[in-house]
Amino acid sequence: MQCLIQGNISGSIEQSDEGLSDPFVSSLVSALPSNYRLELQKTLKSIRRNKATHVALQFPEGLLLFACTIADILQRLTGVLVSILADVAYGACCVDDFTARALSADFLVHYGHSCLVPIDVTAGVRTLYVFVDIQIDVGHFVDTLQTNFEHGKRLSLLGTVQFLSALQVAVKHLSDRFHVSAPQQLPLSPGEVLGCTSPFLGKAADTDAIIFLGDGRFHLESVMISNPDVPAYRYDPFMKTLFRESYEHEAMLAARTAAVHQAAKATRWGLIQGTLGRQGSPNVFKYLEEQLEAKGLDFVTVLMSEIFPQKLALFPDIEVWVQVACPRLSIDWGSAFEKPLLTPYEAAVALEVVSWQTPYPMDFYSIRPLGPWAPRHPQHQPQQTKHSRDTRGCSARSEIPLTPQTDSSPSSTQPCSLIPSCSKGSSSSAL
Template sequence: MFACVIADIIERRKKITRLWNNMKVNELPVMQIYPQISRPTFQAFHAPLDNTLSLSCLFARFTEADTLVMGDVTYGACCVDDFTARALGADFMVHYGHSCLIPIDSTEGIKMLYVFVDIQIDTAHFLDTLRFNFPPGHSLALVSTIQFVAALQAASAELKPDYEVLVPQCRPLSPGEILGCTSPRLEKQVNAIIYLGDGRFHLESIMIANPDIPAYRYDPYSKVFSQEYYDHETMRATRLQAIERARSAQRWGLILGTLGRQGNPKILEHLESRLESLGRSFTRVLLSEIFPGKLELLADVDAWVQIACPRLSIDWGTAFSKPLLSPYEAAVALQQVEWQEVYPMDFYSNQSLGAWTPNHPDNQPKRPSRKPMQKAGSDAGQQVRSCGCEQSDSYGCQPE
């Protein structure tokens, strides 16, 4: 047992040495720009967490910085936890693996750096698979998560001579990028949605937003290509049933998610204002994660609205004894908007359906407009379609 521990320590020291040989910490842009950093904090999703620990060791060994690695669960870019980092005394935060969904100029009293993870795949096999399954001339919409977007762009350029390739964009997300709660609406002439990635969570988002377009998934790890299906009728029926049950509720519970930046105070204020105008009472509850047992402790609440992740209501709403609505569903129940036959997946879209989403113009501070930056030679021949929202420089990554 002791020998195993020693071997593990030796292997970790070798890994740190290899990392140091490839990357001098004192030469990192972050150390050049912010040489006064005294306590950087690292946050990552599960896959690169081990590398984050190694990088933390590098900072500790070769600089005078006191490093922290955050161990709380990180589901996505909405979980950027600058509040906790600041409470721990950090003066700089590095978030690995996700796109800059939370603007770097919106973090609370702490400098922020996003480090993207670019996962290399067997692009040739991906292309051969698509060519084998779809005849030339088909209209294909290519989407993925941020980790595979670079591979997606390269594949789209290769496919363009033979197919009508769309790389749809729902700003502030990058072209081709989708989230589990945010996906673009596509034109009906698109023959197929091609999702590059593992799992179904993000894919289901664009399937919900485009129920009439066939969807396929290419898993870059197993190299399995499959057609995917979603039970739209059951989902819509269960969500409508929850909304109808909530319409008559007199006592409401408003949950502000505290897992990173999932919760949005502006949405909370919007819902509170609507409930007050209708004469309904409400209770504010702050929760990092939402479980049925927690909500059952407040038995006098007739209906809940969770301002955290819309998919929690869609995927797990039936597990709760009382209606658990997303902000959009609450707007329907409170008669602010009509029920949409195509369920909107626009939670982080710049042009969402209403003020119950974070990036709706009503919830954004007024900022001076800036001319969009244009890269030289950016016209690479691929066609990029937007979900209809106009880009605002106040969202997403900020240009230098």
């Protein structure tokens, strides 16, 4: 089967009147992966349209090897100063407009993540998001699912932003054989998953399988945590292999509940505001301060860009830490810290603001989170009148309405379904 994604995909073919056909520039472009949509033409137009004089580029670690080449292309064709932000960008929450402004940059290009932070709130720096769509062999993906799943199965197809265009194409080709959907957790796009934010799919009986399109487990684990009873599969588009994935739910829940119980007995707390890009939420931080004050508990506040056990060990008097940065830091690596390291949600449980939720909520950036320990809770956004993000600075991507939005609460029972090819994970096994 041949399934084609429409539109320019490669950096090498984005050559029109923006100067990309210059022989030397063409040689630079040819060094970039041809199946990565780096949107050089759009970036050049945006730099010129905004009359930028200093452009900052921000990449996730996996794209940093292309940073110098892209910077050379942009600088040669626009004449502006181009700086590369080398601090790690773990996700969409790490867009670093503050550092860009500190460098006197007036334009920021953030690669590899979606517009989680709207461009109208970036700190005086015009921001362009380049999703970096990756062209894959969608036909093999579709054939793999048709081979491994029975006709009529209900499949929920999810993935990271790089593969959403491919995901949409696959949905169209699979819909005549399966009940296929791309569940949506607003403000994310249909099918999009973050490491801390993923849709709750309802009762396990509503979905036969989760099909995740991506080359790693981190984002898939978010879906598995919030949907522990639904079988999960991951198709690796580079290995062209389908994996049956698993997650050690009991071990994770035991570790997290133990940390919460220990925290409930603590009298000396530490409250960490993450400063890596936009990870930290001032509103959530203030909410937690208010809850600690209401309980009459002593606490100290600390600002940290990255949170390591060695750093926190320098505060021996602190009995429990709460970090407003990345929930997965506590979930995945909490056991590496000497003292309990809680997420804002877990802190709310320890402070008896809310009872323990089942399944574990993965709704940190949802517009409908369970409580005000999440940044987009209505309590923190009294002026908000629309649910969608301002995406004027985002890379353009055609999207089809695959499924209605899903509520993050366990009471929601929106069914979901989408794609297959196989291997297994907290272990992975190839099918």
